Amino acid sequence: MNLYLRYFDKETLVSSADEALDFLCSIGEIDITPDLENDIREYAASDVFFPKRYKIRPRVYFIIIKTEAATMADFKEKRAVRPAPNNEKGRANSTVMKLNEERDGWYEGTIDFKRVQMVPGTGKFQYRDTHFVAVVRAISGIDCYNRIVEHLRQRVDDRSQFPSAKGKNFKFRYMGMAKDMVGQ
Known part of the structure; x- marks a missing residue:
């Protein structure tokens, strides 16, 4: 599982929490606290697939998204999109299809x-x-x-x-x- 990180126009795709923290450390505006570091490591290790947003200052955030994409191009073209859990999306689409049949x-x-x-x-x-x-x-x-x-x-x-x-x-x-x- 890879991690996509973005802060304004700076973005990267990394394969570990350490690489994610290295990327964030390279951005001078982001202060890496022990709590932030622990939270990023826990997110990377968890089964949670929702994107996370971290506040830097009022109305300024960076995001982390878990992805199965191997490259940035795959991520941008949405080639590694995960199916919705319990097939909720598929069930909703089949309902609409049945309604319109x-x-x-x-x-x-x-x-x-x-x-x-x-x-x-x-x-x-x-x-x-x-x-x-x-x-x-x-x-x-x-x-x-x-x-x-x-x-x-x-x-x-x-x-x-x-x-x-x-x-x-x-x-x-x-x-x-x-x-x-x-x-x-």
Whole structure:
């Protein structure tokens, strides 16, 4: 694992914490304290892959990024990008792909949203979690979502809040082109 360091226009790619500290020592504006040295060594040895930023003075920082890139060119061209942990990014991309996949037919859409309702005793309004399921004719998952939200917007208070189609509060299922559903 290598370390990329940058301070304004000075940058380097090193293979150890010692080399990183040597680079930082060569920059006169950066004061290497024992705490800073220990923190850089711990970061280099840890399994943490988030970039770290170290404050030099107000609004002035240097950064350290762990990378699997072997050369500066590889790092700059993002050839050694690590996959997101637990494949979160891949899951998000597949959700978007499924939403946009066009399959004309009937969809069952389920949406959980915050509905504004008046409390009868007080006359005040509050948000209530509402679960809504509908079977709609659509050409894609996102079309199903848009039709459901359009339907609900005409029937609930304007202050109601609808979730993103990409989130966990909207689900859909393609049901096909069944002839017995055409009359609904």
